[in-house]
Amino acid sequence: MSVTLVMLSNFFFSFGLNFLSQCLIKRNKFFKCFRALCCKGPPPARPEYDLVCIGLTGSGKTSLLSKLCSESPDNVVSTTGFSIKAVPFQNAILNIKELGGADNIRKYWSRYYQGSQGVIFVLDSASSEDDLETARNELHSALQHPQLCTLPFLILANHQDKPAARSVQEVFGTHKLH
Numbered sequence: 664m665s666v667t668l669v670m671l672s673n674f675f676f677s678f679g680l681n682f683l684s685q686c687l688i689k690r691n692k693f694f695k696c697f698r699a700l701c702c703k704g705p706p707p708a709r710p711e712y713d714l715v716c717i718g719l720t721g722s723g724k725t726s727l728l729s730k731l732c733s734e735s736p737d738n739v740v741s742t743t744g745f746s747i748k749a750v751p752f753q754n755a756i757l758n759i760k761e762l763g764g765a766d767n768i769r770k771y772w773s774r775y776y777q778g779s780q781g782v783i784f785v786l787d788s789a790s791s792e793d794d795l796e797t798a799r800n801e802l803h804s805a806l807q808h809p810q811l812c813t814l815p816f817l818i819l820a821n822h823q824d825k826p827a828a829r830s831v832q833e834v835f836g837t838h839k840l841h
C-alpha cells in the first residue's frame with residue numbers, strides 16, 4: 664500500500680485536513696450507500712477516526728488543535744505526555760491524539776502509534792536549520808515506522824506568519840520523503 668502524503672502551509676491546512684478525512688471515509692462509502700437505500704430511521708452517526716499528531720516541541724500542535732476546536736490558542740502550555748481532542752467535521756469526527764514533542768518525550772512516541780488511522784506532522788518552518796533537520800529526521804522515522812507507514816500523512820509547515828518562515832519547497836528542498 665502506498666502512503667498518501669500531503670504537505671501544506673497553514674493557508675491550505677483546513678483543505679488538507681478535509682482531504683485527509685475524505686481519504687478516511689472512503690471505506691465507509693459503500694456502507695453509507697447501502698444504508699441510504701435500504702434503511703429507514705435516523706441517519707447514522709458520523710464515523711470517527713483516530714489520528715496521531717506529532718512534531719517537535721513548539722511546532723504548534725496544541726495551538727493548531729485548539730484552533731480546530733474553536734478554542735483560544737492563547738496561553739497554551741507545552742504538552743507533557745499526550746492529549747486528545749475530538750475535532751468535528753461535517754462527515755466525520757477526527758479524534759486527534761497529540762504527542763508532546765520535547766526531547767525526553769519523543770523517544771516514547773512510537774508507544775502511542777497503535778490504532779492510528781492517519782498522521783498529522785507539524786513543523787516550525789521558521790526554526791533553526793538544526794531544529795529543522797531534527798524535525799526532518801523525526802518525520803522520516805515516522806514515515807518508515809511499521810505502524811504508520813501505510814497511513815495517510817498530512818504535513819503542516821507551520822509558523823508561516825514569521826518573517827523567517829521557509830516555503831514548503833524550502834523546508835523539504837531535495838529531501839526525499841520515502
Ligand SMILES: Nc1nc2c(ncn2[C@@H]2O[C@H](COP(=O)(O)OP(=O)(O)OP(=O)(O)O)[C@@H](O)[C@H]2O)c(=O)[nH]1
Pocket residue numbers: 718719720721722723724725726727736739740741742743762763764765821822823824825
Ligand atoms: N507565530 C506563531 N506562533 C505559533 C504558531 N503556532 C504556534 N505558535 C506558538 O508557539 C508556541 C508553542 O506552541 P504549542 O502549540 O504549544 O506547540 P506544541 O507543538 O504543542 O509543543 P509541545 O506540546 O511542547 O510539543 C506557543 O507560544 C504558540 O503560541 C504559528 O503558526 N505562528
Ligand SMILES: [Mg+2]
Pocket residue numbers: 724725726740741742761763
Ligand atoms: Mg502541545
